[in-house]
Amino acid sequence: MSESLQDYLKTEQHRINMYMIGLLEKDKMLPAALSESVLYSMRAGGKRLRPILMQAAFESFGGQGDKVLPAAAALEMVHTYSLIHDDLPAMDDDDYRRGQLTNHKKFGEATAILAGDALLTRSFSIIGQADELRPEEKVFLMSYLSEAAGATGMIAGQALDMEAEGKESLLHELEQIHILKTGKLLTYAIVAGAFLAGAKQETLELMKQFGMYIGLIFQIQDDILDVTGDESVIGKPVGSDEANKKSTYPKLLGLEGAKEQMEKYVDLAHQCLEQAIIKSSRLHELTVYLSRRTS
């Protein structure tokens, strides 16, 4: 990773964390245990990849200033709620996340369910209350977030993923799951950033495609890391896909085949960016970064 990209990631992580956590700390959530549980998961770190992609897409089309922060915070909160609920005993039953106990392990299942609900709910009013956005922009962002996160998007992906557990999936079934479960919110990040910078409809369509490739790249690398990764760097156990009998790219294509497939998507992602006539190299850099990340 270039030094400039490393600095960029750090700066943007810091900026989104200050905004998002500052906002939630000011909320008068009740009772104290619920507030703690919400903040526990929001403060748990994480790469803030979705806000960063939104910011980078925004800048790629000439956007300047803090205009994306509310939509970026909303998106990261939706992502965090989905992790809290996915980790529940009835779902993936995970004990650790981002190197610390999962929310329900720390606060109990009832509070974890409500903390997830609270984050999902709050994400919409963060956009609704943003002074820097016009009503039309707010409506676009809130409606699109709802679609990307809902039962025709991310939630569908999680439900299909659970149904697929223990079964042999075909490659196109696996890709459908990832496009829904991971791709929809990543695409939201990209499209929302470009939209807020004033990109036109045909450009937004290209960015939608780019977002889909980014989602697939992210997921293939996730599968690869579950085979080859370092547990202390990833922050969760390695080999869990094997243990959970999950279909993965390495299982369907072999490790080398999975890497080749990812490189194809990297090429396609770069092509989308070129067609969209982006001057900044940031999204190109982030695409490469995602395909080579170690955590």
Next chain:
Amino acid sequence: MSESLQDYLKTEQHRINMYMIGLLEKDKMLPAALSESVLYSMRAGGKRLRPILMQAAFESFGGQGDKVLPAAAALEMVHTYSLIHDDLPAMDDDDYRRGQLTNHKKFGEATAILAGDALLTRSFSIIGQADELRPEEKVFLMSYLSEAAGATGMIAGQALDMEAEGKESLLHELEQIHILKTGKLLTYAIVAGAFLAGAKQETLELMKQFGMYIGLIFQIQDDILDVTGDESVIGKPVGSDEANKKSTYPKLLGLEGAKEQMEKYVDLAHQCLEQAIIKSSRLHELTVYLSRRTS
């Protein structure tokens, strides 16, 4: 109940059901089990009290036509999601709701959690996609719904309610729980209806107060029915508050005291309506109906 009110309730129930379920049936939710689970709970009946209050408030300020339907549907979906999650084993652990198996008893916990998440998420895009609303109206409705349903509103009420279980609550603690858990969404119904009919800010404030009283009336009668009600009419077991060691109005004030307290709130609710200079008698009627309902 007057015949006219009975007809009104039936007509409005039918209208909201047609709209709301028609809309969800058209959604391409995946997988089939998730779609079935969502529709199961939405079709389970229920009084549709919140949509009806919204419609009545709308008419009370001269509103005509179908303008409230999207916000009314969104609200009923948020209400239904909250029931699905509240019924979960980690929360209230209920087996029956509206006279049929609870969602998790029928579809399993994981699907029930996701069905609740899906309904909450979808509620926002229903408002966002409504052609009949202006962007400013959509933003008001979505932001306010998020606040009313979130961790400073309904979710706070549910979390406080769980914390209070098995403890002796004081009357003001009990009222705080009800104002949050039940009152916030009922108030949303009333205020959204008045807002969409063009009511002014000071009128909306009066309707907010009215909504709070309606919430308390609803809850006191709920507590009373848990003591004196007919199980086959209510659709859930009688005496569950006693069994769950819940603080209730009858327990704190005695059965007669609880009824007197409710009548006080009925008077205050009528006063709000009079101050708001409402010509229609519908909200007056609904107030009385709520205080005398048997289910």
